[in-house]
Amino acid sequence: MFIDEIKVFAQAGHGGKGAVAFHREAYVTKGGPSGGNGGRGGDVILEVSHDLNNLIGQFFVPRLIAQSGQGGMGKGMDGLSGEDLVIKVPCGTMVWAMSKPEVDPSEESEDETELEDDPTLPTSHARSVIRSSSSGEVAKEYNLADGEESAPVVGTFVPEKGELIADLTKHGERFILCKAGRGGLGNRNFATSRHQTPRFAQPGEPGDEGNFLLELRIMAEVGIVGYPNAGKSTLLAAISHARPKIAAYPFTTLHPQIGILEYPDWHRLTVCDVPGIIEGAHLNVGLGHKFLRHIKRCKILIVLLDMAGTDAREPWDDYKKLLSELKFYDPSLLEKPRYVVANKMDEPVAESNLKKFKQKFRRVKVIPISAAFDLGIPAFKEFLRETVAEASEEE
Numbered sequence: 001m002f003i004d005e006i007k008v009f010a011q012a013g014h015g016g017k018g019a020v021a022f023h024r025e026a027y028v029t030k031g032g033p034s035g036g037n038g039g040r041g042g043d044v045i046l047e048v049s050h051d052l053n054n055l056i057g058q059f060f061v062p063r064l065i066a067q068s069g070q071g072g073m074g075k076g077m078d079g080l081s082g083e084d085l086v087i088k089v090p091c092g093t094m095v096w097a098m099s100k101p102e103v104d105p106s107e108e109s110e111d112e113t114e115l116e117d118d119p120t121l122p123t124s125h126a127r128s129v130i131r132s133s134s135s136g137e138v139a140k141e142y143n144l145a146d147g148e149e150s151a152p153v154v155g156t157f158v159p160e161k162g163e164l165i166a167d168l169t170k171h172g173e174r175f176i177l178c179k180a181g182r183g184g185l186g187n188r189n190f191a192t193s194r195h196q197t198p199r200f201a202q203p204g205e206p207g208d209e210g211n212f213l214l215e216l217r218i219m220a221e222v223g224i225v226g227y228p229n230a231g232k233s234t235l236l237a238a239i240s241h242a243r244p245k246i247a248a249y250p251f252t253t254l255h256p257q258i259g260i261l262e263y264p265d266w267h268r269l270t271v272c273d274v275p276g277i278i279e280g281a282h283l284n285v286g287l288g289h290k291f292l293r294h295i296k297r298c299k300i301l302i303v304l305l306d307m308a309g310t311d312a313r314e315p316w317d318d319y320k321k322l323l324s325e326l327k328f329y330d331p332s333l334l335e336k337p338r339y340v341v342a343n344k345m346d347e348p349v350a351e352s353n354l355k356k357f358k359q360k361f362r363r364v365k366v367i368p369i370s371a372a373f374d375l376g377i378p379a380f381k382e383f384l385r386e387t388v389a390e391a392s393e394e395e
């Protein structure tokens with residue numbers, strides 16, 4: 001199972017309460033207050049680990065509750081602190097705090113309330129878009145209805161997800177999701193010369209808690225998109241150590257796959273192969289287009305086309321449809337450096353198709369390969385390295 005979005009409830013440990021106690025000992029009269037302090041609770045901490053590739057752990061354990069601190073005791077003994085709960089998450093996890101912000105009723109305009117009553121409109125966010133562009137562009141409507149922003153920064157608020165509070169990208173990085181409560185002070189702390197027998201102590205502070213949405217957006221430099229059966233997984237297997245499932249039926253790949261491409265000088269690139277996209281993916285046809293979130297962070301995009309036109313498809317048609325699906329999902333995807341790779345060049349018809357394609361799209365750079373027969377693969381690897389380096393420099 002591949003989980004890339006999961007809601008969790010997190011609660012840090014409460015602080016233990018301080019004790020009220022008095023010193024008792026033979027021949028010591030009125031020994032004074034001796035209540036110990038309560039221990040601190042444990043924090044809930046997220047730790048990034050590159051050994052994980054999805055949020056499956058949180059699917060099985062969605063309640064992240066850290067230990068509370070122990071209460072203080074007599075004889076001046078302090079309570080033990082609660083242990084921190086450290087949860088490992090994959091690189092590229094975004095944390096959204098789901099609590100709703102307070103809306104000032106005076107700010108809501110009249111015509112907005114009218115729209116709220118209209119049941120034919122999909123979501124509140126989409127409605128505002130429809131209002132601002134009366135042409136009713138489907139693309140815009142979908143993007144914003146998803147609550148997606150192309151590259152949200154910490155502090156961004158999206159109605160469906162809440163506020164982005166962290167974007168965890170580096171291995172080893174730690175983020176305190178919920179802060180623990182402090183322990184209360186025992187009564188021995190409150191003794192003064194004028195009040196020598198305090199019969200009270202502090203309670204412990206409660207730990208923070210809340211509902212959070214963890215969203216994974218895979219960190220990869222190169223993203224491969226294409227129609228089902230174009231040979232995306234075959235290409236990933238040809239250039240990296242990844243061994244994704246390859247088969248002659250559509251939608252073999254159901255989840256994003258990651259491959260590490262290694263060069264002789266130990267330089268590494270991460271490549272992400274996502275499930276096939278087809279026309280109408282934005283309307284949830286095929287596997288939909290939600291998984292495109294995983295190529296949002298890529299530096300370059302590889303549009304893989306089946307130049308042999310298997311299944312009576314036409315590469316130029318595929319190309320146009322793919323671009324329009326990418327645009328429907330997020331127009332900023334089309335701003336990334338993009339290269340067309342023509343696969344299945346071992347097939348006899350591929351050559352003439354490639355010519356036709358080049359005539360139709362004169363300015364598009366096309367790299368011919370055959371992933372299954374290893375034709376053009378070493379050159380393609382070098383090409384990837386150069387273009388990723390260029391894209392990083394530009395960034």
Ligand SMILES: Nc1nc2c(ncn2[C@@H]2O[C@H](COP(=O)(O)OP(=O)(O)OP(=O)(O)O)[C@@H](O)[C@H]2O)c(=O)[nH]1
Pocket residue numbers: 226227228229230231232233234235245246247248249250251252253254275276343344345346347369370371372373
């Ligand atoms: N002749 C030829 N066949 C290829 C080539 N590359 C891939 N294939 C075949 O195309 C079929 C689909 O390959 P996959 O790699 O599974 O395609 P995919 O794009 O990952 O497909 P989905 O995961 O379903 O989206 C398989 O039967 C491959 O053997 C190639 O270069 N030449």
Ligand SMILES: [Mg+2]
Pocket residue numbers: 232233234244245246252253
């Ligand atoms: Mg595949």
